Amino acid sequence: MLNDVGIYGLGSMGRNLSLNFVDKGFRVSVYNGLETDKKQNAQKFTDDNTSTKTLYGFTNLNEYVFSLTKPRMIIIIVTAGEPVNDVIAQLVPLLDRNDTIIDAGNSHYADTTSRLQKLSKYGIYFIGCGISGGWKGALHGPSVMLGGSAEVSEKVTELFDKVSAKDEHGHPCCKWMGNEGAGHFIKMIHNGIEYAMMQTIAEAYDILKKVLRLSNSEISLIFSDWNREEISGYLISATSNVLSIKDEDGSCLIDHVIDKSLQKGTGKDIAICGLDYGVNVSVIIEAVNARFLSVSELRNNNNQYTNNANAINDKLDHEAVVNNLLDTIYCSHLTSIIQGIDLIQKVSGAQSWDISVDKVFAAWKNGCIIKTDVINDISALLNEYTLAEIMVRRIDVTRLDSLVGIVTLGAKTLIPLPASSATLNYLLAIVSN
């Protein structure tokens, strides 16, 4: 009996997505590359999961491909860039017309479009599939952003509907975004917003820690409270959890994490895309820049400037600062999402992809890293108001005052707040005459 779907690549995402498909009743063939150690991993993975009877590991590429029912569907989850080209080159001689290759990694959307064009010469369909939710999402239900060969859009959407996260009404958070690289393009936008949200959260943490001098457990509780407010979402809840984790010696794990952050490239890609298309994605760009600076040799620890947080702290109304931070995160999350949507509309028009923002929000409802009530809030207003009107309606004078207060406090206490400051400057430029 032949199998329903193939997974190529057994990193944490590939392994968990395979198990998710098996769990939904699919017969799954897995393969892990041509090198000997990688081959063995495929066998070991199936041996380790012997209770899952419909998971089949292959160490021979031909046997793997021929184990699949025709027309075949093969999902590749490997590192973006050359590895994707290598895998496609291995598969093409073994595939038939009408087979489909689905790239579920974080490929650049322009690469996806050009791969699709090349493969169409062989009659092979190609899909760029953005998957969000990390390894846990891959296992229990990710958010899925699809795009590529329109001929197989329904079939591929049906396939991923089964394994994706579901919203509160049980609808799959899996959507077809458009032709060519539209799926990977939306995943890139997702990641840019993710970078911006993480940076804003880090800035709030810095103020709570260095200005209000709160402990990690106190900050964890604040984030837990915030997760019941209008900024409730995956990253807010994850921050609360992370801050409460203790190391083996009883100290806080967070205090052992170095303050350097690299990136895999999607953040940089959206920054370049914004500049290419003339769309201001400043909050996202500042988040990317913050990562660059975090690993820059220009950083040094000479304390030439005295941080006057101590003197200021005595005079601060702590509760007011916490409330202002909540507003600041709301403003910044809202702004980065609106900047992302602005870029989607511009690129979608230029590429004739006709991407529906409603579908994007539906895919981001659950399962993804940027899942937040702020998206639901914007989504509810989008059919009635323009992006600029939404900003004005949602960022009222009180919220703006809070944001000004936090950016000023950051400057006075010598704490860099690049994303929050970019949010303020962007908003002022939108609303000022």
Ligand code: 6PG
């Ligand atoms: C997700 C994440 C995931 C990962 C990215 C970005 O949606 O599950 O976006 O895809 O976080 O690869 O990684 P970097 O932050 O290292 O660039």
